[in-house]
Amino acid sequence: MRNADAEIVRALPLFRGMQQAHFQTLIGAGYLQRIPHRVVLIHEGQRPDFLHVLVEGAVEFFSASRGRETTLSFLMPPGAFILAAVVLDQLYLKSARTMEGSMVVLIPAEGVRDVFNKDPAFARAVVAELALRYRSLVKDLKNQRLRSGLERLANWILAHNEKVGRPGSFRLPIEKKALANLLGMRPENLSRSFAELADLGVRVDGAKVTIVDSEALTEFARPDPLIDAPNT
Amino acid sequence: MRNADAEIVRALPLFRGMQQAHFQTLIGAGYLQRIPHRVVLIHEGQRPDFLHVLVEGAVEFFSASRGRETTLSFLMPPGAFILAAVVLDQLYLKSARTMEGSMVVLIPAEGVRDVFNKDPAFARAVVAELALRYRSLVKDLKNQRLRSGLERLANWILAHNEKVGRPGSFRLPIEKKALANLLGMRPENLSRSFAELADLGVRVDGAKVTIVDSEALTEFARPDPLIDAPNT
DNA sequence: CTTTACAATTGATATTCGTCAATTCCAATT
DNA sequence: AATTGGAATTGACGAATATCAATTGTAAAG
Numbered sequence: 001m002r003n004a005d006a007e008i009v010r011a012l013p014l015f016r017g018m019q020q021a022h023f024q025t026l027i028g029a030g031y032l033q034r035i036p037h038r039v040v041l042i043h044e045g046q047r048p049d050f051l052h053v054l055v056e057g058a059v060e061f062f063s064a065s066r067g068r069e070t071t072l073s074f075l076m077p078p079g080a081f082i083l084a085a086v087v088l089d090q091l092y093l094k095s096a097r098t099m100e101g102s103m104v105v106l107i108p109a110e111g112v113r114d115v116f117n118k119d120p121a122f123a124r125a126v127v128a129e130l131a132l133r134y135r136s137l138v139k140d141l142k143n144q145r146l147r148s149g150l151e152r153l154a155n156w157i158l159a160h161n162e163k164v165g166r167p168g169s170f171r172l173p174i175e176k177k178a179l180a181n182l183l184g185m186r187p188e189n190l191s192r193s194f195a196e197l198a199d200l201g202v203r204v205d206g207a208k209v210t211i212v213d214s215e216a217l218t219e220f221a222r223p224d225p226l227i228d229a230p231n232t
Numbered sequence: 233m234r235n236a237d238a239e240i241v242r243a244l245p246l247f248r249g250m251q252q253a254h255f256q257t258l259i260g261a262g263y264l265q266r267i268p269h270r271v272v273l274i275h276e277g278q279r280p281d282f283l284h285v286l287v288e289g290a291v292e293f294f295s296a297s298r299g300r301e302t303t304l305s306f307l308m309p310p311g312a313f314i315l316a317a318v319v320l321d322q323l324y325l326k327s328a329r330t331m332e333g334s335m336v337v338l339i340p341a342e343g344v345r346d347v348f349n350k351d352p353a354f355a356r357a358v359v360a361e362l363a364l365r366y367r368s369l370v371k372d373l374k375n376q377r378l379r380s381g382l383e384r385l386a387n388w389i390l391a392h393n394e395k396v397g398r399p400g401s402f403r404l405p406i407e408k409k410a411l412a413n414l415l416g417m418r419p420e421n422l423s424r425s426f427a428e429l430a431d432l433g434v435r436v437d438g439a440k441v442t443i444v445d446s447e448a449l450t451e452f453a454r455p456d457p458l459i460d461a462p463n464t
Numbered sequence: 465c466t467t468t469a470c471a472a473t474t475g476a477t478a479t480t481c482g483t484c485a486a487t488t489c490c491a492a493t494t
Numbered sequence: 495a496a497t498t499g500g501a502a503t504t505g506a507c508g509a510a511t512a513t514c515a516a517t518t519g520t521a522a523a524g
Contacts, residue, residue: 044458063374065456070377072370084363091464093370116359123355127348130362131316137369138304138325142295144376145302145416148510176472184377186512191473206472206520224297226276226325380480408502418482423503438490438502 001032001105008055008078009105014129017121026115030107035098042096048085050106054078057102060178061094071181073140074099074174083129086112099178139227146227149185153193154221156183157202159228161211169210176207233264233337237287240310241337244285246361249353258347262339267330274328280317282338286310289334292410293326303413305372306331306406315361318344331410371459378459381417385425386453388415389434391460393443401442408439 006027009015015023032055035041041052044063054077061072061081072094075081085092086109116123143152156179164170172179180190194204200220201213211217225232238259241247247255264287267273273284276295286309293304293313304326307313317324318341348355375384388411396402404411412422426436432452433445443449457464 063378063458065374065378065459066454068378070374072373084366087359088363088367090367091458093367093374093458093464117352117356120349120352120355123352123359124349126359127319127355127362130359130366131320134316134362134366134369135320135322135325137366137373141304141369141373141376142297142302142325144373146295146297146300150510187472188474188513189511192511195473222298226295226323227297232323232325382480419502420483420504421481424481427503 001027001030005032005055005103005105009053012053012078012080014080014083014125015122017125018115018119019121022115022119022122026107026111027105029111030105033104033106035102035104037098037100040095040097041104042082042092042094044092044095046092048082048089048092048109050109051080051086051112052082052096053080053105053107055103055105057104058099058174059096059102060099060181061096062181063094070184071178073136074178074182077102080129083126084133087116087126087130089113099174142227144184149183149189150193150196151221152183152185153190154197154200154202154217155223155228157197157209157211158218158221158223159230163230168214169208172207172209233259233262237264237335237337240287241285244310244312246312246315246357247354249357250347250351251353254347254351254354258339258343259337261343262337265336265338267334267336269330269332272327272329273336274314274324274326276324276327278324280314280321280324280341282341283312283318283344284314284328285312285337285339287335287337289336290331290406291328291334291336292331292413293328294413295326302416303410305368306410306414309334312361315358316365319348319358319362321345331406374459376416381415381421382425382428383453384415384417385422386429386432386434386449387455387460389429389441389443390450390453390455391462395462400446401440404439404441 009027010023015026030050035057041059054075056077058077059075059081061075062069063072064070081096082092082094089109116126143155147155160173161168161170174182176190177187180187183190185193194202197217198204200216201211202217203210203212241259242255247258262282267289273291286307288309290309291307291313293307294301295304296302313328314324321341348358375387379387392405393400393402406414408422409419412419415422417425426434429449430436432448433443434449435442435444
């Protein structure tokens, strides 16, 4: 493993506070993998062998049942994933695929559980990580149940604009198809929703989105910090 | 606090493994509250002052935004709730109300965080609890996104039948209105869904549900352990 | 420059679901 | 037995969303 990658892992909140010796144990047993675009690296229903840390690229989490498929979330680097399955040693509930060429650090699950039992700082970090992700999922479920697709899109636009520093205009960070999946709708409906938002002063040209009338959009979207704010 | 209630708390997986002295600290600072039917004991957006443990009764978790309201889950005793907000010391994302007269043990949040930093066994139990609830939420989100209301109902009937020992016939544990909320649909649609399931051999008489043709129902519902099984 | 593959859009239609209103059912009283 | 309040059901309708099909746009490869 390149040293730079180990550094990225070490700097994550999840690993930052742990004892150096324990980190060495984990990272020493781990290895780095380069994974091409559109490769499924996690299959739901399987047993977790490794804690994954995304160092570079992007990963989509999805689940399929019967004919249907849904995207549950995306992960941008750096970040660990499938922590819950690893600590409980239970089957994956989601599948994961790369959205572009990616670098992933694989850390044996057994080692993670060992260190977790020995290193209180790591245990605390695991709790914080799980609690944050839990709350993030609660927000997703509320977003899905309390809002229409159009409202979800309007709020996503506002939230993303905040995230990138409130420029009023930005390029979509992912394909529209992927955005539709993330918002729990079909690509066709995303197109129609974008068209409807034109009335509220949202201009879309290819991947470029411009918020012309921020006030009108906000009034329609009525963002709710208990759904949209990233850190509450 | 009655001794019997302290015993119930002590026996929970969350508190079972911790040092007795730490448990004494927590339970000593806590107190027991009797709460009538239909009282909102948690308001979303507030700061968590107490970890709650439901000892008796039943609690519904819900969230409202704009005009709409949705039920996120129910909790039957015994069980702790709002753990994620307490450990992170962040605002509640859900509200909670009693579904009947209930007994709740309130443990100061500050004390929980203190002990969590001192007692590794407790920290591990918190991780297990959070990880389980996280996974439960993932299943909820998949259930919501991958299935129609009718399919959710069919699978709920099958899952509940398993839960109560597969008698093939059972009484609904909650009002139909509450069941509708839990399944993310309106009471009117629950009625219609029950009516549709008659074709598949589901008889409903008041609160009594009978599965006449288990095979047909299963074939339609196509239960998926990664959504429906309680412990995977 | 043209071809090609795929993303994106648009239109038509079907399904699912929510809303409103009118009953019916049921259980707890009086 | 009659009254009453809320739960539950049923019907009619409209909104939201999915599906299928056709077309347009776009960027990479020849």
